[in-house]
Amino acid sequence: MASATTVRPKIALTLGDPAGVGPELAAKLLARPETLQKAEVYILADRSELADAEAAAGVTIPLADEPTPGFAVLLDDNSAPAEPIVKQKVSVEAGARVKHQLLRALAMARDGKIGAIVFAPLNKTSLHLAGMHEQDELRWFATELGHTGVTSELNVLPGLFTARVTSHVPLSQVAENITQPAVVAAINLLHETLRDAGNPAPRLGVCALNPHAGENGNFGREEIDIIAPGIEEAVALGIDAKGPFPSDTIFIAAKRGDFDGVVTMYHDQGQIAMKLIGFDSGVTIQGGLPVVIATPAHGTAFDIVGKGVANLGATAHAFDLAVEIASRRPTSD
Numbered sequence: 001m002a003s004a005t006t007v008r009p010k011i012a013l014t015l016g017d018p019a020g021v022g023p024e025l026a027a028k029l030l031a032r033p034e035t036l037q038k039a040e041v042y043i044l045a046d047r048s049e050l051a052d053a054e055a056a057a058g059v060t061i062p063l064a065d066e067p068t069p070g071f072a073v074l075l076d077d078n079s080a081p082a083e084p085i086v087k088q089k090v091s092v093e094a095g096a097r098v099k100h101q102l103l104r105a106l107a108m109a110r111d112g113k114i115g116a117i118v119f120a121p122l123n124k125t126s127l128h129l130a131g132m133h134e135q136d137e138l139r140w141f142a143t144e145l146g147h148t149g150v151t152s153e154l155n156v157l158p159g160l161f162t163a164r165v166t167s168h169v170p171l172s173q174v175a176e177n178i179t180q181p182a183v184v185a186a187i188n189l190l191h192e193t194l195r196d197a198g199n200p201a202p203r204l205g206v207c208a209l210n211p212h213a214g215e216n217g218n219f220g221r222e223e224i225d226i227i228a229p230g231i232e233e234a235v236a237l238g239i240d241a242k243g244p245f246p247s248d249t250i251f252i253a254a255k256r257g258d259f260d261g262v263v264t265m266y267h268d269q270g271q272i273a274m275k276l277i278g279f280d281s282g283v284t285i286q287g288g289l290p291v292v293i294a295t296p297a298h299g300t301a302f303d304i305v306g307k308g309v310a311n312l313g314a315t316a317h318a319f320d321l322a323v324e325i326a327s328r329r330p331t332s333d
Contacts, residue, residue: 008069009327010039010113010114011040011114011118011322012044012105012117013043013044013072013118013120013319014045014105014117015043015044015045015049015053015101016119016121017094017097017120017126019085019086019089019090019094019123019126019302020088020299020302021120021121021310023052023120024306025057025310026043026053026315027050027053027056027061028315029312029316030043030059030061031054038319038320040073041072041073043061043073044101044104044105045074045075045076045101046076046079047074047076050074056306075104077104079100080097085097087302087306089302090123090126095123095126095127095128095129095130096131098119098123099131102119102137102141103144105117109291115291115326115327115329116292116323117293118322119293119295121295121298121299121301122295122300124136127140136153137286138167139151142288147288147289150186150189152185152190152287153286154189154190155271155274155284155285156282156285156317157274159257160262161193162274163261164265164267165177165182166265171266174265174266175222180226180229180233183206183234183263184230184237187230187231187234187239187241187263188237188239190204190263193287194260194261196325196328197324198328201240203258203259203261204263205250205259205262206227206230206241206242206263207244207245207263207264207270208222208227208243208244208246209244210222212246213245213246228243228244231243231244243263247265251277274297275297279297279298280313280314281313281314283296284296284318285325292322292325292326294318294319294321294322296315
């Protein structure tokens with residue numbers, strides 16, 4: 001998709017969990033000439049941390065003191081811990097480092113200095129050890145930004161976006177959290193995000209909750225009483241949405257190009273399919289927030305840290321998607 005403007009968007013980039021593959025992936029991304037031509041990139045890290053990331057990736061990142069095409073700007077606040085953070089381990093120290101840099105990025109977003117945040121993979125357990133009380137980083141971001149509107153993790157592959165009505169809740173609580181307003185909100189959020197990403201007329205498919213889409217109420221009535229009315233309400237708003245379709249077939253249709261986006265009812269209903277279709281290019285967008293925030297959909301991959309085999313695909317896709325969407329949301333700075 002082509003950007004709507006030639007102005008380079010302003011992106012804050014953090015290295016992710018220092019115990020995982022995030023720093024080396026960020027270094028590989030920043031060493032690509034095309035990355036630093038697409039956007040003004042502000043790296044939130046200390047110089048020593050960036051040097052370690054460069055060494056792990058075997059690259060050199062071109063830096064400048066001012067935004068310059070082909071160069072990144074390092075915002076070093078000299079806050080790195082005195083003792084190195086242990087690699088390949090969950091720790092409060094690693095979580096605290098991630099939080100520190102993400103808070104800096106959120107402050108830049110609040111001040112209108114950037115249009116998007118891209119963060120390399122983090123570890124939720126380390127973040128919780130470091131004091132993140134929300135169930136996931138999306139809710140934490142919303143809290144820090146004072147945002148009370150609809151939010152949802154959006155999972156993205158090239159050519160296919162997904163949103164979900166419920167997310168990080170136990171399966172035993174999924175059905176009770178599926179309401180008609182929640183279905184409409186998820187459909188609308190996915191529709192608007194696809195438009196932000198350059199698709200003027202998104203085609204959406206909506207998953208059923210129950211096997212065989214409930215089979216006319218034999219296996220549950222959520223499709224009849226909640227999901228179908230939610231789809232009808234979204235259609236009345238001018239959204240091209242169809243369903244509910246059984247979740248064991250909807251992604252076959254999506255993969256062949258019938259839909260630009262799929263709304264699922266719960267986390268694994270979409271995540272299993274998306275990771276099977278394209279694990280190495282999957283991206284998570286923190287949907288609904290006032291600032292674009294994107295990250296690769298995979299985790300910190302402790303088992304391959306330092307081996308030089310971490311795949312850049314998802315990180316590069318996250319960056320490109322953040323650039324595309326942020327280019328359509330100019331900052332005030």
